[in-house]
Amino acid sequence: MCGSSRSERSNPSSRYGPAGGIQVPYWEKILLIAASAFDMAGLGYLGVDVVIDREQGPPLLELNAQPGLDIQIAQYGWASLKA
Numbered sequence: 001m002c003g004s005s006r007s008e009r010s011n012p013s014s015r016y017g018p019a020g021g022i023q024v025p026y027w028e029k030i031l032l033i034a035a036s037a038f039d040m041a042g043l044g045y046l047g048v049d050v051v052i053d054r055e056q057g058p059p060l061l062e063l064n065a066q067p068g069l070d071i072q073i074a075q076y077g078w079a080s081l082k083a
Contacts, residue, residue, distance in 0.1 A: 026058040033060055041065075 024030070034048040037060060047067025050058045 025052055030058045033058060037063055 030050050033050055037048050038046060041063060043065055045067075047064035049061040049064065051061050052058050
């Protein structure tokens, strides 16, 4: 894969334990996209959705002005979020 990648060993917000050294392709470019979107939006807080395409790299999918757990709560309920 093109671009730099970063190896992640764990997700501190996950209850599922170590990530097993997953390589995140285009990591530095993804961070730049997210930071640029934050600067342009001027909202102070937002979610940035990025996908990874083999030919195009990491295009920006969408910005979320109020990111949260609404979809997860609607689908699974509050009980599923309690660990």
